[in-house]
Amino acid sequence: MFNFLKFQKLYFAISTIVIGFGLYSIVTWGYHYSIDFVGGSNIEYRSTKPLKSDLVEKIVKTEKGIINDISIVDTITIIQVQPLDEKQELKIRTSLEAQAKVKIELLRFETVGPTLGKETMNKTIIASILALMGILIYMSFAFKGLNFALAAILAMVHDFLVVIGSYSLLSHYFGAQLDTLFVTAVLTTMSFSVHDTIVIFDKIREYINTEGRGNIDYYANRALTETMVRSLNNSMTIVFMLLSLILLGGSMIKFFVLTLLIGTITGTYSSPFIATSILVWLEKRKNR
Amino acid sequence: MKQLKLFIIVALMAIIIWIDLPENFQIRFQIGKFKIDTKVNPLTIDWQIFNTNIKYAFRTHLGLDLQGGSHLLFETDTSKIKPEDLNDALASVRDIIEKRVNYFGVSEPVIQNIKAGNKYRISVDLPGISDVNTAITLIGRTAMLGFFEEGTDSAKIASSSPIFLRLTKDTGLTGKDVKKATVEFDSQSGKPQVGLSFTNLGAKLFGEITQRNIGKAVGIFIDQIPISTPTVQTAIMDGSAVITGNFTVNEAKKLAITINSGALPLPIKLIEQRNIGPTLGASEVKKSIFAGAIGLAMVLFFMIVYYKKLGIIASMALLIYGLLSLAIFRLIPVVLTLSGVAGFILSIGMAVDSNILIFERIKEEQRKGQKFNIAIRVGFGRAIDAIKDANITTLTVAFILFNPLNWEFLPQFGMVRGFALTLAIGVGTSLFTGVVITKRLINLFYKNTQS
Numbered sequence: 001m002f003n004f005l006k007f008q009k010l011y012f013a014i015s016t017i018v019i020g021f022g023l024y025s026i027v028t029w030g031y032h033y034s035i036d037f038v039g040g041s042n043i044e045y046r047s048t049k050p051l052k053s054d055l056v057e058k059i060v061k062t063e064k065g066i067i068n069d070i071s072i073v074d075t076i077t078i079i080q081v082q083p084l085d086e087k088q089e090l091k092i093r094t095s096l097e098a099q100a101k102v103k104i105e106l107l108r109f110e111t112v113g114p115t116l117g118k119e120t121m122n123k124t125i126i127a128s129i130l131a132l133m134g135i136l137i138y139m140s141f142a143f144k145g146l147n148f149a150l151a152a153i154l155a156m157v158h159d160f161l162v163v164i165g166s167y168s169l170l171s172h173y174f175g176a177q178l179d180t181l182f183v184t185a186v187l188t189t190m191s192f193s194v195h196d197t198i199v200i201f202d203k204i205r206e207y208i209n210t211e212g213r214g215n216i217d218y219y220a221n222r223a224l225t226e227t228m229v230r231s232l233n234n235s236m237t238i239v240f241m242l243l244s245l246i247l248l249g250g251s252m253i254k255f256f257v258l259t260l261l262i263g264t265i266t267g268t269y270s271s272p273f274i275a276t277s278i279l280v281w282l283e284k285r286k287n288r
Numbered sequence: 289m290k291q292l293k294l295f296i297i298v299a300l301m302a303i304i305i306w307i308d309l310p311e312n313f314q315i316r317f318q319i320g321k322f323k324i325d326t327k328v329n330p331l332t333i334d335w336q337i338f339n340t341n342i343k344y345a346f347r348t349h350l351g352l353d354l355q356g357g358s359h360l361l362f363e364t365d366t367s368k369i370k371p372e373d374l375n376d377a378l379a380s381v382r383d384i385i386e387k388r389v390n391y392f393g394v395s396e397p398v399i400q401n402i403k404a405g406n407k408y409r410i411s412v413d414l415p416g417i418s419d420v421n422t423a424i425t426l427i428g429r430t431a432m433l434g435f436f437e438e439g440t441d442s443a444k445i446a447s448s449s450p451i452f453l454r455l456t457k458d459t460g461l462t463g464k465d466v467k468k469a470t471v472e473f474d475s476q477s478g479k480p481q482v483g484l485s486f487t488n489l490g491a492k493l494f495g496e497i498t499q500r501n502i503g504k505a506v507g508i509f510i511d512q513i514p515i516s517t518p519t520v521q522t523a524i525m526d527g528s529a530v531i532t533g534n535f536t537v538n539e540a541k542k543l544a545i546t547i548n549s550g551a552l553p554l555p556i557k558l559i560e561q562r563n564i565g566p567t568l569g570a571s572e573v574k575k576s577i578f579a580g581a582i583g584l585a586m587v588l589f590f591m592i593v594y595y596k597k598l599g600i601i602a603s604m605a606l607l608i609y610g611l612l613s614l615a616i617f618r619l620i621p622v623v624l625t626l627s628g629v630a631g632f633i634l635s636i637g638m639a640v641d642s643n644i645l646i647f648e649r650i651k652e653e654q655r656k657g658q659k660f661n662i663a664i665r666v667g668f669g670r671a672i673d674a675i676k677d678a679n680i681t682t683l684t685v686a687f688i689l690f691n692p693l694n695w696e697f698l699p700q701f702g703m704v705r706g707f708a709l710t711l712a713i714g715v716g717t718s719l720f721t722g723v724v725i726t727k728r729l730i731n732l733f734y735k736n737t738q739s
Contacts, residue, residue, distance in 0.1 A: 024332045112402050131685040134685070138680060198678040208669075230644050234640070240587050249580075
């Protein structure tokens, strides 16, 4: 048996650093919101000669446009950007004409509203909170006490913070956009997190049931030792799947899969190290 | 008895595989004299049972990103609205259209407000639906529900004139006071009708209206057209009413949808309708499916290397999981988008979890010195508790996110619900294959070792 709990301070230090960086990033840089949240502008040009996409990209960027997509088919150029006004569009057009030495005709300029309204987001948050309560109630019954449920939920909040924080970093450094896929990835992470924690808690519950309320430290370490292989193996299968999707899959879902990967890793990490540590701490407080 | 059981299992497997067959898959080969040149297609049901026609084609329903669909563009008439109310009105038109489309049974639509110059438009993208015209009329309907009673000036109108001409006084009760409209069937004639249940305020109003009109007619109007003019028998205080009329089931359904979603605050008209291609290239999808296949192969390889014989059993259970989930996706049907496909691929990774849990427990029992066949039984029993609790919590999450009671304050449509549905199917199916099927397979394969 390995004394996992000896390194509690280390676990909390790692988590604090990761979450700290993430929260710092959220506060200072925030996110790039995708068209799902803020809408965008679609511009369609016809030029006398085909345009080069890196030139279009450069010019749109100098006008402070955040590009979602540029597609150029022969002389037709379609630019999708975050909302622009008419003046910005005109500037882009004139500098394109000057630099590419072509004549450009504006075929279409329209601004599209968001598909994900504030209302939908608020409702999703309410639903998530209700789901948390549901988990709290069910676990309190299944594990005959509030401590198991609380520890599992705190670990889940931990994973939630890790995921939203690291996504803000991804957003800042690699231009990942906050979109509907991200919301799905966060929800997946949260359900995976509790799922994983319960497996360890089940072991601890079993010891308490068969051997009586004894030394919680000993039970926790024993449970961790016995479930470690299972936890790693299970996560391994998920990581295999996600890695192959990242390395070989399409580029559109890269950040989505990466978020799931981060979620899986933090979910696997938090169950033995964060959730169990919190449980031990709560149980000891109760017994005192 | 045993043979019957085996027969049922084989038959079920055959049906599932039949449902899962690829669509329009060309098979062409030759063995000696036999030439086979045929197109394979999944199961299609077209039965005539009594007088009802049951028709169902098991096909994969793909989302806009993978398959494309119909693009509808509506223009709003903003001439009669104050500029300061414009944004609210536009947002609400969009939400109402989304509700209608969802009630109509189209999942994963994309609905957006578009501003072009000073024109305000709403684009509605529907993933491959066959009945576009019905969708268009449904989206564009205004459906103002109104209740009218006999006006005080009715004395001027001859009492012999048709009853709806005498119903001139608006009671102030409208579709806004209706909590829910549902399609019902009359218990005597069996004809479809629309049942209304009012909000608290609506119930109070309706109670008062019926109270003062006992013995008189009250008219139910939709878009100023009288639909039914029942005579009030007693005061109705429980806040429910029915609209009868010569409806077909479909008409009743559409009426209920439009009442439920409320009236559009701005008039809209269709200005463009065309088919759109998938937003994601075929190569993008192919890549992801290829990646999924490689990932699956790695999972299977890992399981077999690590758990040997038990790993082979887990792999078989996993394959059955894949086939079964696909069949359920086609049965419901679930609209698959690229994120849905990614979620499904992820769920394959998660589906082996119950197996790993069980196998680790079995190994643990073996380490304690139990014989293999006893270890299997004990291990199963021990693992069940953890599997049960872990999966029930996940199902709880899925249940709340799916919002089956359609509560106002929870997501009522869109991607969160889609996610919850796929999650629930994944968990439910993996529970079945991971526990029940695995147990059967172990019994089957280890029969000889039992002593």
